[in-house]
Amino acid sequence: MPAPHEELRRAPLPNAMGHVVLAFAERVLSPGDLAGLREQLWRSRTYLYVTPGPALVQRALEGFPPDVRALGERCPFHRYDARGGGGYWPDRNEIWLAAGVETYEGLRQVRLSACHELFHFVCWNEPRYRADEDRGFARLRRVLAQSREVMNAYPRYRDWITGSFLRQGDHANVVEYFADIPTNFRDVAELPPAIATHFAPLISGGPFSPDFDRDLIAEPYDLAAFQRSLSP
Numbered sequence: 001m002p003a004p005h006e007e008l009r010r011a012p013l014p015n016a017m018g019h020v021v022l023a024f025a026e027r028v029l030s031p032g033d034l035a036g037l038r039e040q041l042w043r044s045r046t047y048l049y050v051t052p053g054p055a056l057v058q059r060a061l062e063g064f065p066p067d068v069r070a071l072g073e074r075c076p077f078h079r080y081d082a083r084g085g086g087g088y089w090p091d092r093n094e095i096w097l098a099a100g101v102e103t104y105e106g107l108r109q110v111r112l113s114a115c116h117e118l119f120h121f122v123c124w125n126e127p128r129y130r131a132d133e134d135r136g137f138a139r140l141r142r143v144l145a146q147s148r149e150v151m152n153a154y155p156r157y158r159d160w161i162t163g164s165f166l167r168q169g170d171h172a173n174v175v176e177y178f179a180d181i182p183t184n185f186r187d188v189a190e191l192p193p194a195i196a197t198h199f200a201p202l203i204s205g206g207p208f209s210p211d212f213d214r215d216l217i218a219e220p221y222d223l224a225a226f227q228r229s230l231s232p
């Protein structure tokens with residue numbers, strides 16, 4: 001999908017009122033009634049609340065290390081007229097996220113979706129992670145190969161890999177894995193140690209491992225091999 005171009009403009013007051021309505025609906029309605037409300041709203045293409053991009057960056061990166069937040073704040077983050085979808089476009093170095101995510105997927109989901117896209121941006125703009133991406137994530141793939149045999153000692157991680165990540169089929173690739181780890185694991189203690197060390201600068205503010213840029217495997221990236229390396 002090509003990057004959208006047109007920013008959705010929202011008047012601040014109705015937007016703020018829509019937030020009250022949406023938060024209330026999420027709190028009091030049953031899942032069935034909430035789904036019904038969403039279908040009704042979509043008939044008139046209504047967005048109750050659309051978080052402005054810069055505010056969404058702040059909320060999505062709450063609790064992350066200060067330098068990660070500072071980097072994220074540099075990301076042009078746009079909202080556009082669509083019910084769902086969006087992404088990070090490296091050629092433009094921008095994020096576009098559908099305006100409907102809050103109304104149709106929820107106020108919690110919009111932070112997770114924004115967080116995921118922001119870690120694509122971080123990977124592309126943080127020099128050492130970018131160097132690894134440019135080498136086909138060679139370092140990360142080595143770390144994963146090392147972590148496979150200890151996976152069962154990290155049940156939340158293992159269950160997320162098998163029950164969620166790998167279920168995405170072809171979408172379960174190394175680029176998506178990179179953005180999903182900080183989004184889904186805010187506590188590095190839940191990750192196998194080598195993976196925790198690899199992501200520590202992004203999650204807990206820990207240092208890069210001394211061998212982060214060394215000893216890189218040179219095999220070309222292969223999706224099936226990557227997915228096998230993740231399987232317990």
Ligand SMILES: [Zn+2]
Nearest residue numbers: 116120176179
């Ligand atoms: Zn992604």
